[in-house]
Amino acid sequence: MKGSTLYDEPEAGKTTATRMLPNAPHAAEQPALPDALTQTFTRRVHQYASGHAEAVARQLATNLAAVYRVDSTVTARHGIAMLRLGDLCVWIRLGEISWSTGSLHPNGRPVTVAVPASQTAQAAEQIAARYRQVWGVGGTYAVRAG
Numbered sequence: 001m002k003g004s005t006l007y008d009e010p011e012a013g014k015t016t017a018t019r020m021l022p023n024a025p026h027a028a029e030q031p032a033l034p035d036a037l038t039q040t041f042t043r044r045v046h047q048y049a050s051g052h053a054e055a056v057a058r059q060l061a062t063n064l065a066a067v068y069r070v071d072s073t074v075t076a077r078h079g080i081a082m083l084r085l086g087d088l089c090v091w092i093r094l095g096e097i098s099w100s101t102g103s104l105h106p107n108g109r110p111v112t113v114a115v116p117a118s119q120t121a122q123a124a125e126q127i128a129a130r131y132r133q134v135w136g137v138g139g140t141y142a143v144r145a146g
Contacts, residue, residue, distance in 0.1 A: 053092045056117045057081035060090070060097065060127070063120055068128035083127075088134050090127055097123045099130060 054076035061083055064070040073084045083090040090099045098114040105111055113130075115123040 052117075053079055053081035056097065056120060057083050057090075057092045060092070060120045060124055063124040064128060067124065068131075070128055070131050085127070085131050086135065088127075088131055090123075092117060097127075099127060101130070102133070 054074065057074045057076060061072045061074050064072055064083075064085070070085055072090075075082045075084070079093065081092040083092070088099065090097060095117045096114045097117055097120070098112045101111045101113055103111045113126060115126065
């Protein structure tokens with residue numbers, strides 16, 4: 001049936017090039033977003049992501065300091081925040097908190113733990129345990145009397 005598809009079908013026995021029908025949508029006809037609008041949108045997304053990651057990092061740092069007496073430094077850029085606890089780095093990006101477990105996959109890449117950014121209290125507990133493991137510091141529960 002002629003005209004039922006986007007492209008004309010060649011007549012039987014003839015080898016002709018396929019051409020587009022005049023009423024078919026064409027990629028070149030699609031309106032593109034103006035560069036200024038695209039840049040503004042991208043900048044606002046980065047600002048939101050950066051602000052969110054930094055807020056989560058600061059909340060995590062406050063929790064680590066108050067509950068586990070672990071000091072840290074927060075750095076945030078381009079939607080990613082890093083919490084530095086000496087040799088241990090904690091990354092906050094794309095809605096999750098992640099850090100290295102200290103072991104390697106068979107392929108040589110580090111094994112990481114990832115916790116949703118909404119669960120800062122649980123992440124703080126696990127990070128404090130990893131911090132004690134890295135630094136060899138026992139908690140008060142590890143001290144034996146007598």
